[in-house]
Every structure is written in C-alpha cells, then in structure tokens.
Amino acid sequence: MEWAIISIILVVVVVFVALTVKIVPQQRVGVVERLGKFNRLLTPGLNILIPVIDQVRTYHDLRIQQANVPPQTVITKDNVQVQIDTIIFYQVVGPEEATYGISDYVYGVRNISTATMRQIIGKLELDETLSGREKISTDIRLALDEATEKWGVRIERVEVIDIKPPLDIQEAMDKQMKAERSKRAIVLEAEAAKQDMILRAEGDKQSKILKAEGDKEARIRQAEGSRQAQELEAHGEAKAIQAVAEAEKVRIELIRSAGLDEQVLAYRSFEALAEIAKGPANKVFLPTSAVETLGSLGAIAEVFKASKDSK
Numbered sequence: 001m002e003w004a005i006i007s008i009i010l011v012v013v014v015v016f017v018a019l020t021v022k023i024v025p026q027q028r029v030g031v032v033e034r035l036g037k038f039n040r041l042l043t044p045g046l047n048i049l050i051p052v053i054d055q056v057r058t059y060h061d062l063r064i065q066q067a068n069v070p071p072q073t074v075i076t077k078d079n080v081q082v083q084i085d086t087i088i089f090y091q092v093v094g095p096e097e098a099t100y101g102i103s104d105y106v107y108g109v110r111n112i113s114t115a116t117m118r119q120i121i122g123k124l125e126l127d128e129t130l131s132g133r134e135k136i137s138t139d140i141r142l143a144l145d146e147a148t149e150k151w152g153v154r155i156e157r158v159e160v161i162d163i164k165p166p167l168d169i170q171e172a173m174d175k176q177m178k179a180e181r182s183k184r185a186i187v188l189e190a191e192a193a194k195q196d197m198i199l200r201a202e203g204d205k206q207s208k209i210l211k212a213e214g215d216k217e218a219r220i221r222q223a224e225g226s227r228q229a230q231e232l233e234a235h236g237e238a239k240a241i242q243a244v245a246e247a248e249k250v251r252i253e254l255i256r257s258a259g260l261d262e263q264v265l266a267y268r269s270f271e272a273l274a275e276i277a278k279g280p281a282n283k284v285f286l287p288t289s290a291v292e293t294l295g296s297l298g299a300i301a302e303v304f305k306a307s308k309d310s311k
Contacts, residue, residue, distance in 0.1 A: 019051035085161040094152025116143040
C-alpha cells in the first residue's frame with residue numbers, strides 16, 4: 001500500500017515537473033497561453049510554467065524553411081498551357097502573428113503563390129515565360145511579402161524550378177532550335193569563307209603594294225646613284241680643268257717673269273715649225289709676223305737648208 005502511494009506521488013511529481021519545466025532548443029520558440037489567452041513566448045533555454053494554467057499553444061521553428069508548391073498548370077498570354085514548379089523559402093519572424101494571424105501559413109503561402117503565378121504568367125507570352133524565370137520569381141516574392149507581412153512570416157526567396165510546355169510545343173521548339181543552330185552554322189561557315197577571301201585578297205594586295213614599293217625604292221636608289229656618279233665625274237672634270245688652267249696660268253706667269261718677248265716666242269714657234277718641216281709635207285705656210293721676225297735673223301734659210309740636207 002505504501003509503495004502504491006509512493007508511486008502515485010512520484011508520478012504526480014513527474015507530471016508536475018513536466019508541466020512546469022520547459023526546455024526550448026535553440027532557434028525554436030513556444031507560444032504560451034494563460035487560461036486560453038496569449039501570455040508570452042518561450043525562448044531557447046529553461047522556462048517555468050504554471051501547471052494547468054499555462055499551456056504551450058505551439059512551437060515555431062525560426063530557421064529558414066522551404067515549402068514546395070505542387071506543379072501548377074497555367075495559361076500564357078498566347079494561350080499555351082505550361083506547367084510550373086516552384087519552391088518557396090520563408091522564415092517565421094513573428095511567432096505570435098504566425099499563431100493567431102492565420103491557421104496554416106504554409107498553406108496560405110502556397111495558395112497565394114499559385115494565384116500570383118497565374119496572374120503573372122497570364123500577362124506573358126510563352127517565350128517571355130521561358131526566358132523570364134527571374135522576373136516571375138521576383139514578382140511572386142513581392143506579392144507574398146505584402147500578404148505574409150501580417151502573418152509574421154517573411155519570404156526569403158522564390159525559385160521557379162521548372163517550366164514545362166506541352167509535348168508538341170517542346171517538339172516544335174526542338175525543331176526550331178535545331179533549325180536555328182543549322183542556320184547559325186551555315187552563316188558561320190559563309191562568314192568564315194568570306195573572311196578567308198577577304199584576308200587572301202588583302203594579303204595579295206599588300207604583297208603587290210610591297211613589291212611596287214620595293215621596285216620604286218630600287219629605281220630611286222639607282223637614279224640617285226647615277227646622279228651622284230655624274231656629279232662626281234663632272235666635279236672631277238671641273239677640278240681637272242681648273243688644275244690645267246692653273247698650270248697654264250703658272251706657266252704663262254713664269255714665261256712673263258723670265259722676260260720672254262714676242263720675238264723669242266716667234267723663234268720657239270719656228271723651232272716647232274722646223275720639226276714639222278721634217279715631215280712629208282712639201283709646203284709649209286708661215287704666219288707673216290713670224291717671217292718678218294725671223295727674216296732678219298737669216299733663220300729661214302738655215303731651216304730650209306737643214307731640211308734639204310736631211311733629204
């Protein structure tokens with residue numbers, strides 16, 4: 001009997017402790033109601049409650065959570081049905097509002113994202129939808145922010161995982177993509193051939209220009225060489241003539257300094273004439289001045305005499 005009483009007391013103590021002491025882990029928070037009315041929040045660590053009077057309504061995880069939105073079939077502006085998968089990352093920032101503001105904020109977030117997605121896609125054509133994932137994600141997040149602010153939930157990020165058009169549209173898109181790639185390849189080949197022809201023509205042009213410039217440079221240098229040679233030859237001839245003239249001038253000055261007069265010069269000329277007379281000529285014509293000069297000297301007779309003796 002005593003053991004039974006002791007056991008009952010121990011059970012009561014354990015239940016009392018369990019109802020009184022609450023240990024909350026990190027990044028979690030509990031909502032406490034006292035007699036059915038919100039009283040306070042249980043923070044991480046040890047918390048003491050009044051049994052029976054205080055009750056923990058719910059616990060919230062304060063870490064970033066993710067909610068997968070089931071694939072939704074929506075219609076684009078150009079009447080094409082596409083299936084879109086999205087995922088939403090959210091965080092509870094107001095445990096009290098998340099408890100009393102809405103019965104199930106995850107369900108509410110999914111419904112709002114679905115409705116917003118249909119509104120956004122309905123304004124876009126298929127090509128804009130396929131290429132506008134970032135815009136769609138941003139628009140859904142902004143719409144959710146406005147709605148979830150009073151729920152104590154903050155939307156961290158919305159990601160559009162996949163956008164699937166109908167099978168026939170996918171096949172048409174594949175064919176279009178292949179045609180575009182084939183067209184691009186043909187254009188690239190044509191462009192490469194064009195560039196090849198342009199480069200070859202440019203190379204041939206440059207080669208001809210360089211060859212013409214080389215020939216021109218060679219002719220210029222050759223003409224320059226000829227001109228310099230002629231100038232040097234003319235300069236040499238001028239120097240030679242000048243030297244001869246200088247020598248003649250010196251000779252004349254020497255003759256003048258030696259005191260030679262016209263008669264001596266005539267006599268020297270006549271000596272040269274005597275040498276001429278030794279040749280085969282039968283007649284020799286003498287200047288009148290020379291005859292008059294040499295006549296008085298009797299030189300003419302001696303000259304002719306010497307000439308006849310030699311014959």
